[in-house]
Amino acid sequence: MSNPTGPPMFPAVKYRLPAAATAVIAAASLGLSATATPVLAATKTSTSTATELIIGLRSAAQATATVRKLDADPDVRVLASDAAPELKAVTVAVPADQAADAMAELRANPDVAYVEPNAVVQADVISPNDPLYSKQWGLTTAKVPPAWNVTTGSSVVVAVVDTGVTSVSDIAGRVLSGYDFVNNDADPSDDEGHGTMVSSVIAATGNNATGGAGVCWKCQILPVKVLGADGSGTHDNIAKGIVYAVDHGAQIINMSLGGAQDSQLLETAVTYADDHGVVVIASAGNDGSTTRAYPAAIATTIAVAGSTQTDGRYSWSNYNSSADQWVDLAAPGSNIAEDQTGGFYSFDGTSSAAPVVSGVAALALSANPAATAAEVRSALESSADAVGSWVANGRVDAEGTIAAISDNTQQQPLVISDVAVSPKSPVKGTVTVTPTVTSNGGTVKSVKMAVTMPLGKTINVTAARAPWTMAFSSIGSTGTATIVVTASDTAGNTTTASTAVTVDNTPPSATVTMPSYVTGVTPITLDAPSDDTARMEVYVRGVKVGEVTTDPWTYEWDTTAVSGSASLKIVVTDVAGNSTTVARSTVVDNAGPKLTWNGPNIGAKTALRGTVEIKAGATDGTGVAAVDVLDADGNVLGTDTASPYSIAIDTTQFSGATTLTLRATDKLGLISTLDKTLLLDNLAPVVGAVSTSPVAPARGLIAITPDITDDTGIKTAKVVLALPTGRSVQLTATAAPYTVKWVSTGITGEISATVTATDFAGNVTTATSSFAVDNTAPSALWTLPTYVNGTQTIALTSPSDDTASMELLVKGKSVAQTTSAPWSIDWDTTGLTGAVGLSIKTTDTAGNSFSVAKTVIVDYAGPRLAVTSNAKIAAAANTQIKLSVSDLAGIASVEMVDANGQTLATSGTGPYTLTVDTSAMAKGNVTWTVTATDKLGNATTIQKTFTIA
Structure with a gap:
């Protein structure tokens, strides 16, 4: 699983350097050496010293047969042999006085591509003429110049797993095709600069009067971009980059990056590299701590710290603790490097130290191509100069590493160690041949070249001075050319080397078929491409948009940034550099059809029902394939394939505000959509009972409200009232709550109300209910x-x-x-x-x-009461006492009692005269009490004293 933030490259500091003067010096090169292993019993005798010969084979499988055939020659004794299958070569040791016979025998063998002495070069310490070389103390400290006496490098492939690599001046021509895992394409250009500077430290060309010198002048850089422009990347991309490097021929992997988080995925990838014999080197980090950094801390990785000019530790460099010896080597941590813009800088950090070790490893493999990754690591670590316990093995020593890896002790008087052909095979046009010729004990006198062309014509060229560059014209030829180079020195020694190149001056076939209209990502494919096709470039409107360098020859053209007519140019180049251009034109269409809604158009208070006719307009340059109507779930309700586009849809399944989608598809499959919301109503209104205000029984002005519901609203609600009088009243409402008002004056009884509701779609419902009306006053x-x-x-x-x-x-x-x-x-x-x-x-x-x-x-007052008789009364049986009695409520009774409370007389009606029997009463004064009571119970009492005479 990817590290979510990913390990960044270790921060490095770069400082721009001033230009410097240049000086011209001579350069030395390396001859092949290998540990000789006896493979045949010696039967021939010789008293001379041994000479080693390098045999170039047309097939690696021919090594054993070639050695046996040579040993079968009665004039040659094979002392030992060592095969290098990956180089299609085998080194043999023969007695020195049999070397000429051996070379003659080998050159006559059709399985042999070339024969050359296995030379050991010893020269003065090299001092390159690069203007910034004087500032490169790190090379001197790491003893790189003495190593150059043996080799300045070969075509060892060093993968730089970093921010990418731009082929700037000092590494130009030696940057291979790689891959960009950040953007997932085949363009691993450097958009940050770090990877280019790392590559420059490893492989900047020395002695070319430009910039500075790298460690390995001739090694090749395989760019693998795993870090973005911000200098960070993820574990999974780094792991994929490691595997990619291994699978694409890397012999050394440099990773000037890392982070504190361990990763099983990274360890698996590094193990994959180790299992395939690839040397993995990584920077230890710039935190100034003993904390492990990964991938450097993985056991099979060589972890590199940064050392100063006096072999101290830079304060920013990570280092070992006494308990954890995970940092393997130190290397100079400040080096001259060229960035992606072509500027030269002082490049500081363990990111700069690691590529020094990678460059020394490349020199080691150049000195001994058959060395294993374990042998390279052993040579690096065993030869390191002690600098203290902060690294496990010391500071890298290039001279010691080469001495440890190489067993070539034989010296040849005249050696052709390399025949460089430019351009590389296959070639075309003018071909330049530069042999690397060295002499020990004499001076090279001349170098001759004989080129046998494909039709048998031989071209002879002679060079009289170094660098022994010769040229021949291959124009008009196609096939195999054999180049034989013969060098002579002033001592009379001669040596010969040969190589074969493929000549190709025939342009490749290039047929491309393009449709009239294209869209999206469109494949541009070569029809029946030539077997030797190397590159297909695509130009759109004169601008290069991309290229393909591998089979299948198809470029996926992303047309999204193009519109309308587009002219294309497809340039096909073969491996020799011959090219053919094909012009094509097409129309790019990345837009769906122009789409319009032509009906029905409804207002806010209009609804549709039943079958609805949808009308649309659709146009497109490539032609319209179909116009569909879809519901909200994407179901197709109807389709029309011909203009004018009219689609009938059944709306009975919908109700309410419904969004329909018009979809137009052109003949390229591009789609345009247009949404339209229609008010659809296939449900009749629901009409319930009516309510009245005031509540029934109602009277006077009555507000009558029918209970009406509908999903889209009611257009009209008609209320017809059937009155007890036999007449009817019709009322209409057009807005919720659909209340109508009726003056019911003079009407009493049960009213029948018939409600007819019509919605906006025209659905109608009628229902009848009743309510009571009462306009008659109650009795009181x-x-x-x-x-x-x-x-x-x-x-x-x-x-x-x-x-x-x-x-x-x-x-x-x-x-x-x-x-x-x-x-x-x-x-x-x-x-x-x-x-x-x-x-x-x-x-x-x-x-x-x-x-x-x-x-x-x-009335709460008693009657008015007065005695009107004379106070003197006679003693008689029927004495009349007259009273004056009156009351509003009427007199109920009048009563007179004596002093003892005995009733003397009563009267219930007027005139109120009381008859008292006084005949037996004693003469004198008596006091009687008279009480008058009215009909409400109110009473008046008076006392009257009478004198009985």
Whole structure:
């Protein structure tokens, strides 16, 4: 699983350097050496010293047979042999006095591509003429110049797993095709600069009067971009980059990157490299701590710290603790490097130290191509100079590493160690051949070249001075050319080397078929490409958009940034550099059809139902394939394939605001959509009972509200009232709550209301309900005496069944009310006197009311009473006592009693004259009491003294 943030490259500091003067010097090169292993028993004798010969084979499988055939020559004794299958070569040791016979025998063998002495070069310490070389103390400290006496490098492949590599001046021509795992394409250019500077430290060309010198002048850089422009990347991309490097021929992997987080995935990838014999080197980190950094801390990785000019530790460099010896080597941590812009800088950090070790490893493999990764590591670590316990093995020593890896002790008087052909095979046009010729003990006199062309023509060229560069023209030829180089020195020694190159001056076939219209990512494919096709470049409107360098020859052209007519140029180049251009034109269409809604167009209060005809407009340059109508779930409701586009859809499954999608598809499959919301209603309104305000039974002005619901709303609601009188009333409402008003004055009875509701889609529902109307006042009959006092009960006489309330008003003010039967009110007359106006108001359930008024007299006073007879009365059986008695409520009784309370006489009607029997009474004064009581119970009592005579 990927590290979510990913390990960054270790921060490195770069400082721009001033230009420097250049100086011209001579350069030395390396001859092949290998540990000789006896493979055949020696049967021939010789007293001379041994000479080693390098045999180039046309096939690696021919090594054993070639050695056996050579040993079968009676004039040659093979002392030992060592094969290098990956180089298609085998080194043999023969007696020195048999070397000429051996070379002649080998050159006659058709399985042999070339023969050359296995030379050991010893020269003065090399001092390159690069203007910045004087500032490169790290090379001197790491003893790189003495190593150059043996080799300045070969085509060892060093993978730089980093921010990518840009082929700037000092590494130009030696940057291979790689891959970009950040952007997933075949362009691993450097957009940060770090990877290019790392590559420059490893492989900058020395002695070319430009910039500085790298460690390995001739090694090749395989760029593997795993870090982005911000200098960070993920574990999975780094792991994939390691595997890619291994699978694409890397012999050494440099990783100037890392982080504190361990990763099983990284360890698996590094193990994969180790299992395939690849040397893995990584920077230890710039945290100035002993904390492990990965991938450097993985056991099979060579972890590199940064050392100073005096072999101290830079303060920023990570290092070993006494308990954890994970940092393997130190290397100079400040080196001259060229960045992706071509500028030269002082490049500081363990990111700069690791490539020094990678460069020394490349020199080691150049000195001994057959060395294993374990042998390279052993040579690096065993030869390191001690600098202290902060690294496990010391500071890298290039001279010691080469000495440890190489066993070539034989020296040849004249050696051709390399025949460089430019351009590389296959070649075309003018071909330059530069042999690397060295002599020990003499001076090279001349170098001759004989080129046998494909049709048998031989071209002879001679070079009289170093660098022994010769040229021949291959124009007009196609096939195999054999180049034989013969060098002679002033001592009379000669040596010959040969190589074969493929000549190709025939342009490749290039046929491309393009459709008239394209869209999206469109493949551009070569039809029947030539077997030797090397590159296909695609130009759009004159601008290069990409290229393909591997089979299948298809470029995926992303047309999204192009619109309309586009002219294309496809340039096909073969491995020799011959090219053919094919012009094509097409129309790019990345837009769907132009789409319009042509109907139906409905207003805010319009709805549709049933089958609806959808009309659309659609146009496209490539042609419209179909216009569909889809529902919200993406279901196709209908399709039309010909203009004018009219699609009938059944809307009965929908209700309410419904969004439909118009979809137009052109003949390239591009789609345009347009949403339209329609109000669809296939459900009739629901009509329930009507309600009234006031609530039924109602009266007067009645608000009648039918219960109507509909999902899209009601356009009209008609209410027809059937009245008890036989006539009808029609009312209409157009807005919720669909209330109509009717004046019911004069109407009493049950009203039938027929409601017809029509919605906006035209759906209709009719329903009938009824309600009661009451405009008739209730009865309000009651009785009460004219004269009253105390508490009086006032009761309705025969109240109406719909009576709702009974209210008593005294002198116009409400004093009591009842809302339930029995319809009576108790009236307390206390505090009143005289004539009092009463009113009884009854109200029915409809709110109709009726009042009946009366006036009563409230009387709490006794009768007016006076004795009108003379105070002297005669003793007689029927003495008449006359009284004056009156009262508003009427006299109920008059009574007279004596002093003992004995009734003397009573009277219930007027005139009020009492007859008393005084005949037996004693003469004299008597006091009698007279009491008059009215019909309400009020009484008046007086005493009167009479004299009986």
